[in-house]
Amino acid sequence: MNDNPYASCIEACTDxxxxxxxxxxxCLREDDVKAMTRCIGLDIDCAQLCRLAVGAMTRSSEAAEAICNACAEVCDMCADECAKHSMQHCQDCAAACRRCAAECRKMSGPGGQRARVTSATAH
Structure with missing residues (x-):
């Protein structure tokens, strides 16, 4: 996987x-599961979008940039929600989401990995 130009973003999305x-x-094992409803929902959305992003980057899909931009947005939402809860699993999730959002923005932004891959394949 090290030869994939998206390797660090793929790793962050997988994590x-x-x-x-x-x-x-x-969260489903917490005493007050109802209080965790938004966290659970965003966790599920974020995990699915991260996996979609991994697949797109693995295939060097032309949609990878758009998917990673969306992934960064959902990761931010999930991180913000998880950070509201004191449980360690929520704090760990918030940190992973923030790292993933940063990697997705780095990959898809100006001068990011996507720009390098596109210009390399144009030659």
Missing amino acids: CAEACDTCVAA
């Missing part, structure tokens, strides 16, 4: 999806 899955499972 984030796993952290979100862990958070969902732990």
